[in-house]
Amino acid sequence: MGKLQSKLKHSTYKYSRPDGIIEERIQTKAFQEYSPAHVDTVSVVAALNSDLCVSGGKDKTVVAYNWRAGNVVKRFKGHEREITKIACVRKSDQFFSASRDKMVMMWDLEGSSQPRQQFSGHTMVVTGLAVSPDSSQLCTGSRDNSLLLWDVGTGQCAERVSVSRNLVTHLCWVPREPYILQTSEDKTIRLWDSRGLHVAHVFPVKQHIQTYCEVSEDGHRCISCSSGFGGEGCEATLWDLRQTRNRICEYKGHFQTVASCVFLPRALALMPVIATSSHDCKVKIWNQDTGACLSTLSLDGSGPLTSLAVADTTSSLCASFSRGIHLLRVDHSQGLELREVAAF
Numbered sequence: 001m002g003k004l005q006s007k008l009k010h011s012t013y014k015y016s017r018p019d020g021i022i023e024e025r026i027q028t029k030a031f032q033e034y035s036p037a038h039v040d041t042v043s044v045v046a047a048l049n050s051d052l053c054v055s056g057g058k059d060k061t062v063v064a065y066n067w068r069a070g071n072v073v074k075r076f077k078g079h080e081r082e083i084t085k086i087a088c089v090r091k092s093d094q095f096f097s098a099s100r101d102k103m104v105m106m107w108d109l110e111g112s113s114q115p116r117q118q119f120s121g122h123t124m125v126v127t128g129l130a131v132s133p134d135s136s137q138l139c140t141g142s143r144d145n146s147l148l149l150w151d152v153g154t155g156q157c158a159e160r161v162s163v164s165r166n167l168v169t170h171l172c173w174v175p176r177e178p179y180i181l182q183t184s185e186d187k188t189i190r191l192w193d194s195r196g197l198h199v200a201h202v203f204p205v206k207q208h209i210q211t212y213c214e215v216s217e218d219g220h221r222c223i224s225c226s227s228g229f230g231g232e233g234c235e236a237t238l239w240d241l242r243q244t245r246n247r248i249c250e251y252k253g254h255f256q257t258v259a260s261c262v263f264l265p266r267a268l269a270l271m272p273v274i275a276t277s278s279h280d281c282k283v284k285i286w287n288q289d290t291g292a293c294l295s296t297l298s299l300d301g302s303g304p305l306t307s308l309a310v311a312d313t314t315s316s317l318c319a320s321f322s323r324g325i326h327l328l329r330v331d332h333s334q335g336l337e338l339r340e341v342a343a344f
Helices: none
Strands: 003-016 022-034 042-047 052-057 061-066 071-077 083-088 094-099 103-108 117-120 126-131 137-142 146-151 157-162 168-173 179-184 189-193 198-202 210-215 221-226 236-240 247-251 258-263 273-278 282-287 293-298 305-310 315-320 325-331 337-343
Touching: 042 083, 042 315, 052 083, 052 094, 052 315, 061 083, 083 126, 094 126, 103 126, 137 168, 179 210, 210 258, 221 258, 236 273, 273 305, 282 305, 293 337
Parallel strands: 022 337, 042 305, 126 168, 168 210, 258 305
Antiparallel strands: 003 022, 003 293, 042 052, 052 061, 061 071, 083 094, 094 103, 103 117, 126 137, 137 146, 146 157, 168 179, 179 189, 189 198, 210 221, 221 236, 236 247, 258 273, 273 282, 282 293, 305 315, 315 325, 325 337
């Protein structure tokens, strides 16, 4: 199954001109409708390599998909409820999935469609998943207030810790470090030391639930994003992960919960940039240093946007509630413009 059809699609985006004036433009472009990856809401998407992504959602299926060719590579079945998180092992064909069934499963693209390893230890939905830089350890978090550290090779739990009211929303391992970043429904961002699994630092408490976090490739900075409604909350925040661990910048402009945030590749623009996706159906690109919004793409009819992933230097993937996964590309022909080029 390849590309199903090409159609004209109209979408609205805002463009920040060099002179500071915001222009609203209507984008009409040939738009590829690929074979769908899922039959229901997509909760999460992650990049496996330069051609493939892995996604999961309400259909309980983990899907490896070639977003360049527009076809399903493999479907993995084993979870009994919705997939909540996916974490890929760097430079590998292996990845992990977490689910509302309280289980975490390890899969191999080149192996069978059955899980290679299963991790059972949480008493509620698993909402955090992070792989260590050497892929020997896995950290999982849940709404049961606990973090578990696993030995990937044996599938055994090595450490377990619980913190009252710490309903985990996301986990992210800091590159080349023993530290794990964690966001929570208690509005707190914690930095955990995996050596003994204890809290190494707590960032200043925010006003709203922290829904997601991402660490820069150099491990020096991280972003978190907030829940909210009507423009209250709904921001992303950039933090220093080194000595000061101060708040550096805030990115405000969404009108509903910001569900995902990513550092975009440095080669993409003259300045460092980040992207956010929100329940308001919008994806925004921001100047990381100034907080200025450089581009806004409205994915009308998609419902809440649930997850963002960097696919390559100019392409990103955005999972949605109602319209599957969107392939987005940054166009430099008229400034920094974000365009939708395909959906699947």
